[in-house]
Amino acid sequence: MVGINIEIAGSRAKTLYQFVREHNKANDQCRLGQRFVNIYISNVWSELFHESSDKKALETINKWLVDHQYYGRMPPLARETKTSKGD
Numbered sequence: 001m002v003g004i005n006i007e008i009a010g011s012r013a014k015t016l017y018q019f020v021r022e023h024n025k026a027n028d029q030c031r032l033g034q035r036f037v038n039i040y041i042s043n044v045w046s047e048l049f050h051e052s053s054d055k056k057a058l059e060t061i062n063k064w065l066v067d068h069q070y071y072g073r074m075p076p077l078a079r080e081t082k083t084s085k086g087d
Helices: 016-026 032-040 054-067
Strands: 002-005 083-086
Touching (some): 016 032, 032 054
């Protein structure tokens, strides 16, 4: 059995700038707030998850990072990167 690591764009980012860069590079139709919530938030945050404006989402994310004292760095992942097992 072989484990296949499926990396989620943004999950390795060390800074908000890197997170946004990885998000834009992914080009997978995922909203910025949706990606942030999926990777870094362990509970429901509907407003950010459904925010269609990347600019508003970025402002909200930046405020959250500052409010939670993540200066110049990203928080720990809320969930481990998913791994698929195959033969």
